[in-house]
Amino acid sequence: xxxxxxxxxxxxxxxxxxxxxxxxxxxxxxxxxxxxxxxxxxxxxxxxxxxxxxxxxxxxxxxxxxxxxxxxxxxxxxxxxxxxxxxxxxxxxxxxxxxxxxxxxxxxxxxxxxxxxxxxxxxxxxxxxxxxxxxxxxxxxxxxxxxxxxxxxxxxxxxxxxxxxxxxxxxxxxxxxxxxxxxxxxxxxxxxxxxxxxxxxxxxxxxxxxxxxxxxxxxxxxxxxxxxxxxxxxxxxxxxxxxxxxxxxxxxxxxxxxxxxxxxxxxxxxxxxxxxxxxxxxxxxxxxxxxxxxxxxxxxxxxxxxxxxxxxxxxxxxxxxxxxxxxxxxxxxxxxxxxxxxxxxxxxxxxxxxxxxxxxxx
Amino acid sequence: xxxxxxxxxxxxxxxxxxxxxxxxxxxxxxxxxxxxxxxxxxxxxxxxxxxxxxxxxxxxxxxxxxxxxxxxxxxxxxxxxxxxxxxxxxxxxxxxxxxxxxxxxxxxxxxxxxxxxxxxxxxxxxxxxxxxxxxxxxxxxxxxxxxxxxxxxxxxxxxxxxxxxxxxxxxxxxxxxxxxxxxxxxxxxxxxxxxxxxxxxxxxxxxxxxxxxxxxxxxxxxxxxxxxxxxxxxxxxxxxxxxxxxxxxxxxxxxxxxxxxxxxxxxxxxxxxxxxxxxxxxxxxxxxxxxxxxxxxxxxxxxxxxxxxxxxxxxxxxxxxxxxxxxxxxxxxxxxxxxxxxxxxxxxxxxxxxxxxxxxxx
Numbered sequence: 001x002x003x004x005x006x007x008x009x010x011x012x013x014x015x016x017x018x019x020x021x022x023x024x025x026x027x028x029x030x031x032x033x034x035x036x037x038x039x040x041x042x043x044x045x046x047x048x049x050x051x052x053x054x055x056x057x058x059x060x061x062x063x064x065x066x067x068x069x070x071x072x073x074x075x076x077x078x079x080x081x082x083x084x085x086x087x088x089x090x091x092x093x094x095x096x097x098x099x100x101x102x103x104x105x106x107x108x109x110x111x112x113x114x115x116x117x118x119x120x121x122x123x124x125x126x127x128x129x130x131x132x133x134x135x136x137x138x139x140x141x142x143x144x145x146x147x148x149x150x151x152x153x154x155x156x157x158x159x160x161x162x163x164x165x166x167x168x169x170x171x172x173x174x175x176x177x178x179x180x181x182x183x184x185x186x187x188x189x190x191x192x193x194x195x196x197x198x199x200x201x202x203x204x205x206x207x208x209x210x211x212x213x214x215x216x217x218x219x220x221x222x223x224x225x226x227x228x229x230x231x232x233x234x235x236x237x238x239x240x241x242x243x244x245x246x247x248x249x250x251x252x253x254x255x256x257x258x259x260x261x262x263x264x265x266x267x268x269x270x271x272x273x274x275x276x277x278x279x280x281x282x283x284x285x286x287x288x289x290x291x292x293x294x295x296x297x298x299x300x301x302x303x304x305x306x307x308x309x310x311x312x313x314x315x316x317x318x319x320x321x322x323x324x325x326x327x328x329x330x331x332x333x334x335x336x337x338x339x340x341x342x343x344x345x346x347x348x349x350x351x352x353x354x355x356x357x358x359x360x361x362x
Numbered sequence: 363x364x365x366x367x368x369x370x371x372x373x374x375x376x377x378x379x380x381x382x383x384x385x386x387x388x389x390x391x392x393x394x395x396x397x398x399x400x401x402x403x404x405x406x407x408x409x410x411x412x413x414x415x416x417x418x419x420x421x422x423x424x425x426x427x428x429x430x431x432x433x434x435x436x437x438x439x440x441x442x443x444x445x446x447x448x449x450x451x452x453x454x455x456x457x458x459x460x461x462x463x464x465x466x467x468x469x470x471x472x473x474x475x476x477x478x479x480x481x482x483x484x485x486x487x488x489x490x491x492x493x494x495x496x497x498x499x500x501x502x503x504x505x506x507x508x509x510x511x512x513x514x515x516x517x518x519x520x521x522x523x524x525x526x527x528x529x530x531x532x533x534x535x536x537x538x539x540x541x542x543x544x545x546x547x548x549x550x551x552x553x554x555x556x557x558x559x560x561x562x563x564x565x566x567x568x569x570x571x572x573x574x575x576x577x578x579x580x581x582x583x584x585x586x587x588x589x590x591x592x593x594x595x596x597x598x599x600x601x602x603x604x605x606x607x608x609x610x611x612x613x614x615x616x617x618x619x620x621x622x623x624x625x626x627x628x629x630x631x632x633x634x635x636x637x638x639x640x641x642x643x644x645x646x647x648x649x650x651x652x653x654x655x656x657x658x659x660x661x662x663x664x665x666x667x668x669x670x671x672x673x674x675x676x677x678x679x680x681x682x683x684x685x686x687x688x689x690x691x692x693x694x695x696x697x698x699x700x701x702x703x704x705x706x707x708x709x710x711x712x713x714x715x716x717x718x719x720x721x722x723x724x
Contacts, residue, residue: 029383079586240375
């Protein structure tokens with residue numbers, strides 16, 4: 001196999017822009033005449049600081065982050081944020097609202113119970129998370145310390161198509177799988193966090209965007225690197241950051257800007273997922289797993305409705321070069337993840353393959 | 363500047379084996395005919411699992427890790443371990459022994475106070491950490507939950523040349539800056555941890571070697587990704603690991619084995635640092651900062667004894683291509699870090715430059 005004969009639909013880590021990979025390869029032994037790989041640079045050196053600063057500035061620009069908010073580059077993925085959010089925002093004897101719409105929001109909710117009282121504002125477990133709750137369904141705690149939801153559910157293939165209105169309660173969103181794919185009014189959020197490995201970079205860096213005034217109220221047993229205040233005060237360099245992964249994020253952001261930024265991505269996500277959903281809605285063999293109004297632009301989950309047929313299709317797809325199309329074990333079936341860096345031709349090729357497969361096996 | 367005209371003496375992130383960088387560059391767009399960069403691989407895929415397993419097996423082999431111990435690949439650097447060790451080992455109302463021999467052991471000690479009682483078994487602050495305490499100086503707590511020390515002090519240029527005897531108390535060592543540089547009897551340790559960015563890989567992965575029976579006793583407010591038990595049970599894949607950095611560690615380990623492994627590194631560290639120390643002991647311009655019997659094989663700290671002269675030397679050295687030789691602000695002067703991947707010719711070039719500089723400015 002080669003890059004030309006394969007299509008990678010992994011849910012994350014996922015396909016990256018080829019341009020970013022080519023630059024990384026070309027600069028691997030010597031970045032810009034420095035005599036060093038970016039991997040070898042002291043994080044306290046002027047040359048690395050310039051890479052860090054440029055990446056941060058480009059991310060702030062791409063997402064139009066206002067001055068009320070700070071951008072942090074942390075480690076530990078979204079899973080670390082499941083603890084870090086309550087450790088910093090729950091306070092003594094606090095209550096927080098959580099919506100459970102899938103696997104990761106459920107884990108986040110469970111973790112928060114270690115640190116305070118949790119109110120489940122809505123839970124779509126009863127329909128195996130095929131839908132997103134409506135605003136009027138949300139049972140809000142008036143004085144909640146924060147409200148937490150997962151904007152896109154990678155496992156189940158659903159996505160929130162509105163921003164929950166929670167009044168003055170700080171809104172906290174896990175945007176691991178849809179950050180940088182649509183315009184977001186950052187000012188409405190207390191905290192947005194996202195593991196990088198879907199739309200931003202290889203695994204190993206977590207982007208946190210935090211309204212600065214929320215920091216500094218952590219519980220007394222908060223681990224030192226889990227204090228947002230420490231990381232804000234030290235501009236994410238309290239300790240050695242994941243330097244090279246941040247550099248890779250910088251390369252992806254440069255590529256993103258050339259493509260037309262988030263505005264262009266917002267259109268492309270509809271085209272990519274639309275190709276698949278349109279086909280699924282007309283297929284006699286396959287159908288989508290999520291309810292239509294809750295469908296994710298990022299993770300298209302589908303099935304034949306028959307376990308054996310799903311397994312057969314996955315086998316045939318893999319043999320034909322369509323990698324990582326097997327669905328998550330909690331849903332079964334198939335999943336095609338179509339993040340920002342997924343070329344349209346890959347999506348078209350998958351649809352063509354599915355049509356052909358249906359003609360033969362439908 | 364280029365790789366041929368520069369010598370990188372950074373304390374970490376630091377110089378990596380050129381062979382590892384070349385392989386990484388060559389495999390960047392397509393690993394082994396998979397059609398994917400390692401950066402793009404699902405951490406749940408068979409192909410990534412094989413990279414992970416091979417790296418772990420090679421690390422266990424290089425360090426002769428016994429079956430009583432598990433090797434983990436975590437995130438957050440040594441700083442995360444400063445919290446994770448007490449969270450998992452301190453227990454309710456526990457006491458732990460800490461030795462303060464430098465900057466990071468001091469931070470680790472301070473952090474542990476959040477989670478229990480800390481006994482400072484020894485502290486070399488009074489001489490600005492130029493020495494390492496002797497065994498008979500250690501004030502041990504008989505029923506301590508663990509004993510913590512930092513095996514090599516990157517900032518001050520000192521290194522423990524013996525393993526503390528603490529009886530049956532679990533021995534915990536921060537080996538961030540000297541892991542893989544000498545044979546270690548792992549069975550004597552409860553936990554060894556090390557950030558990768560000095561002798562192992564780029565920043566972004568932390569190696570933890572833990573005696574398995576120590577896991578599973580974490581305090582109730584331990585963040586879920588900070589439970590050793592969780593990570594042992596999930597073989598470091600509770601959540602997405604820093605996949606690419608682990609792959610880079612794998613490339614460095616392959617290089618290490620070709621060089622003759624730890625046995626060869628143990629000899630080379632003496633040659634490298636010896637070149638510098640021998641010169642320093644005979645110089646009229648420069649002298650080493652650490653006491654002779656406590657000198658680090660990894661970080662050679664030295665000074666002229668005069669701040670202005672030190673600044674002038676750093677400037678001249680940088681202009682001549684010797685990068686990152688400025689000492690840490692807590693010590694001043696200069697520091698040449700000579701980890702496993704530091705070529706001997708770089709050390710020789712620095713000594714030659716210093717001799718020449720002394721002849722002109724001595």
